[in-house]
Amino acid sequence: MSTRKTSLTDKQTKNGTSKYVLERCASINEYYDIAFKVMLLGDSAVGKTCVLVRFKDGAFLGGNFIATVGIDFRNKVVEVDNLKVKLQIWDTAGQERFRSVTHAYYRDAQGNISLLPQFVLKSLFLRILTAWLTEIHEYAQKDVVIMLLGNKVSVGYGIPFMETSAKTGVNVELAFLAIAKELKHRATQQPNEPRFQIQDYIEAQKHKSGCC
Numbered sequence: 001m002s003t004r005k006t007s008l009t010d011k012q013t014k015n016g017t018s019k020y021v022l023e024r025c026a027s028i029n030e031y032y033d034i035a036f037k038v039m040l041l042g043d044s045a046v047g048k049t050c051v052l053v054r055f056k057d058g059a060f061l062g063g064n065f066i067a068t069v070g071i072d073f074r075n076k077v078v079e080v081d082n083l084k085v086k087l088q089i090w091d092t093a094g095q096e097r098f099r100s101v102t103h104a105y106y107r108d109a110q111g112n113i114s115l116l117p118q119f120v121l122k123s124l125f126l127r128i129l130t131a132w133l134t135e136i137h138e139y140a141q142k143d144v145v146i147m148l149l150g151n152k153v154s155v156g157y158g159i160p161f162m163e164t165s166a167k168t169g170v171n172v173e174l175a176f177l178a179i180a181k182e183l184k185h186r187a188t189q190q191p192n193e194p195r196f197q198i199q200d201y202i203e204a205q206k207h208k209s210g211c212c
């Protein structure tokens with residue numbers, strides 16, 4: 001996975017806070033104005049690693065099941081309203097035995113993206129979602145941005161939701177961009193400025209692209 005682990009992790013550890021890293025990073029290839037940490041959460045084999053690889057490298061990891069051991073991250077800088085927003089996206093292992101490892105990482109995350117298995121029955125879906133939301137609310141920051149990615153399920157939890165495919169790439173970029181926009185707006189919002197409407201943004205972008 002990523003070989004560029006050191007810079008941001010060290011900075012965040014030194015700060016010892018969950019605050020945004022508001023600086024222009026001087027390292028080659030990686031200029032950014034603002035950085036956020038986002039976690040990918042979900043049960044094993046729902047496609048977390050594939051979604052991350054699709055977003056970062058534009059490729060699909062088909063075929064073999066790639067079990068993620070522990071946790072790792074990839075960085076990607078996206079442009080939001082003329083600001084370079086760096087997303088440090090953590091890929092977690094959903095397996096129960098790794099939960100204690102991942103809990104420690106929730107605290108610093110400004111955004112969480114939960115993925116759901118495909119075609120799950122409604123009751124099972126609600127149970128899984130409730131379990132992940134309980135985890136997030138227990139361990140993450142109070143004002144963390146949550147987004148739900150899934151397939152063939154409809155939701156009424158007041159959480160932004162969209163269907164994605166790591167295979168075709170549909171909506172993957174949009175999911176991360178929407179999270180980046182929400183985080184950037186929260187970090188730079190003026191008192192009298194209206195809140196960013198993330199679900200409206202998602203719907204508008206889907207219509208623009210003619211997507212589902």
Ligand SMILES: Nc1nc2c(ncn2[C@@H]2O[C@H](COP(=O)(O)OP(=O)(O)O)[C@@H](O)[C@H]2O)c(=O)[nH]1
Nearest residue numbers: 044045046047048049050061062066165166167
């Ligand atoms: N058809 C299809 N298969 C997918 C998709 N995303 C992931 N997979 C497959 O699902 C399996 C598990 O994916 P992985 O990313 O390792 O899941 P993780 O455990 O949540 O990280 C792999 O065999 C992937 O190739 C998708 O969007 N469509």
Ligand SMILES: [Mg+2]
Nearest residue numbers: 048049067068
């Ligand atoms: Mg994985």
